Amino acid sequence: MFKGLGNLGDMAGMMKKAQEFQSQMAEMQENLGNVTVLGESGAGLVKATATAKGELTALDIDPSIFQPDEKEVVEDLILAAIKDAQQKAAQRSQDEMGRLTEGLGLPKDFKLPF
Known part of the structure; x- marks a missing residue:
């Protein structure tokens, strides 16, 4: 593309x-919220x-466990x-990140700085 510039021609692609x-x-971060x-x-x-x-969105407690001596x-x-x-949220987020990095040709366990 840019002859004579060596690897700088690849910079635009990168x-x-x-x-x-x-x-x-x-987009992935937005989707994780849903x-x-x-x-x-x-x-x-x-x-x-x-x-x-x-982010915790709901808590469901069976009423049968509400006994004062079992607080x-x-x-x-x-x-x-x-x-x-x-833990499940973290795993799901990590799985989604793995799919994203694999789609870019990076190793699934590639760690990003953020």
Whole structure:
């Protein structure tokens, strides 16, 4: 393309790919806000719903666990469900990032600086 410039001719192509990647990354981030994951604990007695970005959006607690002498158990179940939802959200986000980097010809486990 730019004869005599060596590898500088490839720079325009690299910049175009970088812009495409940035656009795809922004779209993926927006889409992650619309994807939900469900975390559970206590065999489904406590369920936490979160976006794939890790934002907690709902908490569902079976009324059968509301007994005053079991307060600590309920608290533990709530925390476990939230942690499960957050872990699933992180995994989903990582999976989506892997698809994006593979689509650009990068290794699936390629780590980006952000």
